[in-house]
């Protein structure tokens with residue numbers, strides 16, 4: 771038994787502990803940013819899931835998931851446009867730059883149930899006071915007896931509750947209305 775090796779071991783141990791400690795810190799730090807990134811990715815996936823659910827609900831249970839709620843007293847499309855026999859909408863949503871498509875939905879409108887205030891929800895869940903009102907586009911189309919109309923609408927709501935009066939949502943909806951009389 772000599773002190774020397776003991777001391778040396780102790781020094782090795784201290785050195786080792788320092789190395790392990792800094793490695794651990796680095797790992798923790800790295801792990802932290804990975805966790806954050808995963809968190810963001812998870813949230814994105816949740817949004818995609820919600821959009822998918824909305825699309826599924828819309829195709830199964832018609833337009834209730836995408837159509838903005840309107841005044842229950844407003845006339846139905848069938849009441850407002852007697853001539854209209856069928857209406858199919860093709861909605862494609864894009865980010866504010868209009869470059870990446872965020873979702874797409876196509877369905878045949880139930881004219882008896884759909885309201886003539888023809889509005890669609892903004893796909894941005896945090897959007898404040900935003901939606902797309904296609905009432906005017908539809909009225910013009912029916913008045914001119916058009917069988918197909920395409921257009922683009924930009925959400926005028928606010929991107930989230932923290933940027934009200936500062937940043938517009940500006941998500942883009944490109945639509946196609948197919949009409950029959």
Ligand SMILES: [Zn+2]
Nearest residue numbers: 892900925939
């Ligand atoms: Zn919006």
